[in-house]
Amino acid sequence: MATWGSRGLRGSLLEEMINYTIEDYRERGLALIQKVPTPITPIEIDAKTRHITLAYFEKQSTVDYIGAVQGIPVCFDAKECEFDTFPLANVHEHQVKFMGDMEKQEGIAFLVIYYTKKDEAYYLPYRDLKRFWDRMESGGRKSFTFDEIDKTYRISVKSGVFVHFLEALQLDLISREGGNASSENENP
DSSP, X not given: OOEEOGGGXXXXXXXXXXXXXXXXXXXXXXXXXXXXXXXXEEEEEOTTTOOEEEEEESSXXXXXXXXXXXXXXXXXXXXXXXXXXXXXXXXXXXXXXXXXXXXXXXXXEEEEEEETTTTEEEEXXXXXXXXXXXXXXXXXXXXXXXXXXXXXXXXXXXXXXXTOTHHHHHHHHHHHTTOOHHHHOSOO
16 A cells, blocks of 8 residues: 655645646636645654654545636646656556546646756646657656657746646647647747
8 A cells, every 4th residue: 555755745846836826727717726635544643743744545546636727627737857857657557547538528638747957847738648658558768858848838937827837738729629739839
């Protein structure tokens, strides 16, 4: 059974920025997205701080966020990456399956990846994640490089919104409709 210890808060800065972003989107009527809580059972609690220091996961979670953007169902996971190589071990098979199921229901699934050393965030469409995942499953690389991601999907900071992923989502929608996302992006 999986346990949660000191590594349980990795990615919390990115998630905090996304939480501010989705609250801003909700207030402006642009989207309704919620953080999906990970169900845990505490094993040890620090008596002084009342913080959980050891716990186990009750069941596999799906993705970090789920909701709707202008009537379109969306789900995504937030990942931080320190180096230029993103290990696919950071994404779990059940998450890829859930994201694929969302896409089959005409929803949009993606990752938000924050490259900490570059201080850059990117929207990785599910189709790209799936391509990297299938390559791994076929015996290829168990990671993908920064150079392999589509830089058209860089997430910019705009109007005080730190992880403004709606523009990248719009580019994804355009590309699905047969348009060229690269030519539509004004801010690469």
